[in-house]
Amino acid sequence: MHTIDESTGGTPAGAQQTTARRGAHPGRAARAGVPAMHVPRSSPENGAGRRASVPAQASTGVAELLRGPVRPARVLLSVPAAVYLTVQTPQGADVVGVLTSDAARLPLGCILFRPANGRPLVSVPSGAPARVGGGRLVVGDLTVSAASWWDPRPKLPTARPALLPEGVRQLRAALYGEGVPHSAFSLPGLPGGPSGPLAALRGAVRRADLDAALRTATRLIGLGPGLTPAGDDVLAGTTAGLVLLGHPAAERFGAGVTSLAAGRTTELSRALLKHAAAGQVSGEFAAVLRGLVGDGALAPAIRALLATGSTSGRALALGLCTAIDLVDRTARPR
Known part of the structure; x- marks a missing residue:
């Protein structure tokens, strides 16, 4: 198992995973009483259905993609605060993002409950395979599911609101x-x-x-x-x-x-x-x-x-x- 946790800075990623497995040096989130999210290591025999899902608040703008059939996707871009995936649908290519809580809240995003400095996202190269659908988004060693939803269309008083x-x-x-x-x-x-x-x-x-x-x-x-x-x-x-x-x-x-x-x-x-x-x-x-x-x-x-x-x-x-x-x-x- 490796842990998505807000570990102290300056420790190489491999060392963080080792200490997380040993339980010797819990990160800041664990010390604060916040439960760490565990994601099993990916392996050829370990399917997405057996992975623990990381919860996210998903935009209703990508609800059809997430709730629809499982479709192949590829990584468009991976940075510390976001992973963007492009998905082929019958209507053409579409994009969905997995974003940290401190990234811009884009209308195509699934927002994690962790900031970028907690390193909750996997680092994957552009073009890497992924999957979207069936209620989940799987990329590399990370599986994300919608724990709640947010509406990217703001609620305004009328169809033609008066501005101050x-x-x-x-x-x-x-x-x-x-x-x-x-x-x-x-x-x-x-x-x-x-x-x-x-x-x-x-x-x-x-x-x-x-x-x-x-x-x-x-x-x-x-x-x-x-x-x-x-x-x-x-x-x-x-x-x-x-x-x-x-x-x-x-x-x-x-x-x-x-x-x-x-x-x-x-x-x-x-x-x-x-x-x-x-x-x-x-x-x-x-x-x-x-x-x-x-x-x-x-x-x-x-x-x-x-x-x-x-x-x-x-x-x-x-x-x-x-x-x-x-x-x-x-x-x-x-």
Whole structure:
């Protein structure tokens, strides 16, 4: 047996497993009275049904994947705070993540009850085989099952909620900076200047032209480095904002963005754009929206969103501000 435990730092992984088996040096969780989770070592004769499952709080956005038939999957990425798997379904490839409790709460995630510094996740190479379905997710030596569920679509007062004006000003000030013109805003990896895609998006917003904003998506999809390029995050924030704030053309915009994403960006980003089109967002994004309607503290929610990833949080916030403007200008008498 080897133990998923918050052992003291500085001990090699092999030594941790040895001491865990001997029971000589319990980790911090054991000393605090928190029961350690035991996962048997994998072996050819040890099937998934005989493994102890690590509990997680799973997003209802991936409920069909988890509850459906067992399907082969492969590892997309493995880092200390997350393991992402891509799964082939009759509708095409989909993505599900196993995330630590201190990772961004993505709408496709199964959230463990341990932080990354407790090393609860296995380290597996990209492309390694995995399985998803039958109520479980199996990757390497780790089996995860849903102990509870969370809804990634935030509950708002109405289909077209009214936002607190002061809250919107607070979000804009945190994103752009006090006294800084919006035209000066930039994101790493995205071309700036008057001919850049962000300038084109601002122009579409000024004209309340959703079709022009959708055309801008052809320039933003896949633009920027990383597994979730900044251009995609802007579009995810815009799409989800339009859906959740009740823009009448939100469904058309979301369908256009997800269609453009096919073959033009990463698997993870494409999956997140699909969730955005369904109004399914990260916990950090949802907290900001709830704060904007007066449900919860807004300032800490904004800080948490902007701190997400290297550019993701700021790009998502920019997308949300774009959606707010489009909804406002559409509703305003002309």
